[in-house]
Amino acid sequence: MKEWHKFRPKPVIGVDEVGRGSLAGPVFAAAVVLKHERLPEFLRDSKLLSRKQRIEVFKEICAEHRVAIGLATVEEIAMLNIVYASTLAMKRAIMGLQLSKGHVLVDGRIRIPTLPKEYLQTTVVKGDLHYPPISAASIISKVTRDELMAVLAEQYPAYGWEHNAGYATASHIKALRENGPCQLHRKSFAQVSLPFIF
Template sequence: MSAERREELEQKIKKEATAWAVGLVNHKEIDQINILQATKKAMLKAVRGLVVKPDYLLLDALSIDTNIPQESVVHGDRECAAIAAASIIAKTYRDRIMELMDEFYPVYGFKENKGYGTARHLEALRLYGPSLVHRKSFLSNYS
């Protein structure tokens, strides 16, 4: 799905959804507790941030530590509209953060690569070293 289409859908989802929220964890937390645990932490923060408290959670292939009944759906973003909607909101939010980081660290091309390990991104890491917002765990995948 193109970024433009995701942004269109994001606006529709936010307009029509009963409630939505985003949970954030920073790069330091990800390095401290690992990407899986950080993802679960962000999901739990999002659930706790909802204005309308859910009776039941549908989660994309994970479970989180809450007493709210939940179901983990493998490939949930393909199988379930609610999970796909949550994925779109999370992705567009993260993309905007990376675009903001591009203003502070333009040599890495975050606006275009959104933090993924593209050739330009890896070359910038080789030439300039990591920025203050790079995850050490990301760097270990490309060293």
């Protein structure tokens, strides 16, 4: 992990999104400010952790540090496109921290447009592997979105969202072929509007 205390002004805010490639449901983002140096043992990119490890770290981050969630809806994804919707979710997460300023470490290459000038931004490719605040944000956003998709799966049981979180697994594509999309599918995505070609 790289040194993150050097960024000014304080506080340093890690932000990451999840669900950008999903075929259904909102895109989520989390913003995290780490309050102290006692970090969870398994703090790293959420994709490198087991579900059990993610939940353990999620609970510790929420208990010990400052956390906020933002999302963009399926309707906003259709209206804005997924890239802008993802940055909107990240902005909402940052604003949810209710801070007057800070230095935002953004996972990826894309800066967050319309973020107030009081927030500096540094984009970091694979930031969830290198900077603890981004790693924490990746875990918070992943666990939160997975839990929501499991709840939504109870309303739309045909698609197996409790297992695939809306992503384009073979079983999800098969369910789309057999049942068609529901109102929470992203119909602007080719795999949803034309599932028969995949």
